[in-house]
Amino acid sequence: MPATSRRRPATRKGRPVLTRESIAxxxxxxxxxxxxxxxxxxxxxxxxGVTVRALYNYVxxxxxxxxxxxxxxxxxxxxxxxxxxxxxTSVADYAGSLRALYRRWPRALLVSLEExxxxxxxxxxxxxxxxxxxxxxxxVGLEVPAALAAHRHLSLLVLSFVLVVDGPADRAGDGxxxxxxxxxxxxxxxxxxxxxxxxxxxxxxxxxxxxAAALPLPTPDEQFAELVSAVVDRIRGGLRAG
Numbered sequence: 292m293p294a295t296s297r298r299r300p301a302t303r304k305g306r307p308v309l310t311r312e313s314i315a316x317x318x319x320x321x322x323x324x325x326x327x328x329x330x331x332x333x334x335x336x337x338x339x340g341v342t343v344r345a346l347y348n349y350v351x352x353x354x355x356x357x358x359x360x361x362x363x364x365x366x367x368x369x370x371x372x373x374x375x376x377x378x379x380t381s382v383a384d385y386a387g388s389l390r391a392l393y394r395r396w397p398r399a400l401l402v403s404l405e406e407x408x409x410x411x412x413x414x415x416x417x418x419x420x421x422x423x424x425x426x427x428x429x430x431v432g433l434e435v436p437a438a439l440a441a442h443r444h445l446s447l448l449v450l451s452f453v454l455v456v457d458g459p460a461d462r463a464g465d466g467x468x469x470x471x472x473x474x475x476x477x478x479x480x481x482x483x484x485x486x487x488x489x490x491x492x493x494x495x496x497x498x499x500x501x502x503a504a505a506l507p508l509p510t511p512d513e514q515f516a517e518l519v520s521a522v523v524d525r526i527r528g529g530l531r532a533g
Contacts, residue, residue: 311349315359322360323396327405357406364399365414368392373423375430383519385424386449393453437529445522452518460511
């Protein structure tokens with residue numbers, strides 16, 4: 292959220308004080324935890340401790356609320372500067388900024404599946420940051436189509452990583468390390484296969500999977516580093532081919 296020069300009180304005479312900013316923040320919090328489908332005016336009003344009628348003093352309708360939430364999401368996305376001289380580090384930093392954004396509000400990422408957002412509502416950061424990343428790769432020698440393919444590959448990998456790896460680890464509250472006391476990876480929710488699944492199907496002939504599940508599982512941070520390295524290697528391959 293943009294910084295304000297004066298902090299507004301959360302309540303006045305025991306009643307919540309509404310602003311468009313506070314409505315946007317709560318809407319994004321709800322969408323991030325449960326998806327935009329959960330974001331109704333009635334549910335939002337209940338979360339804010341106000342009446343639905345009070346909300347309409349600040350927003351036009353539910354679509355306005357969705358727009359505010361998405362705007363707040365993308366306002367928070369500010370990747371560090373990207374430098375061609377250290378492009379590998381810049382790619383990693385850019386990927387890390389995406390991961391941090393997605394991880395903060397994971398289910399809000401599905402907005403394109405749940406909502407109809409008109410082109411005019413696209414936040415400038417969605418375009419500016421993409422342009423900066425493409426320019427970085429062009430400056431190190433990739434043609435624009437190859438740079439765009441690299442960005443698409445990276446974005447899809449980070450999105451799926453946050454939903455499939457970070458999400459379960461964060462919900463488990465284990466600080467991102469899903470290994471048990473023996474260093475094995477199958478014990479937690481984010482492991483290769485939960486131990487309970489294997490125990491519940493003890494009669495299945497799956498020796499290779501059981502062997503793999505018994506191996507130490509890298510932490511989410513270690514797995515993410517592997518993901519970024521794979522993207523960097525793909526970019527290097529494109530530079531060699533060019």
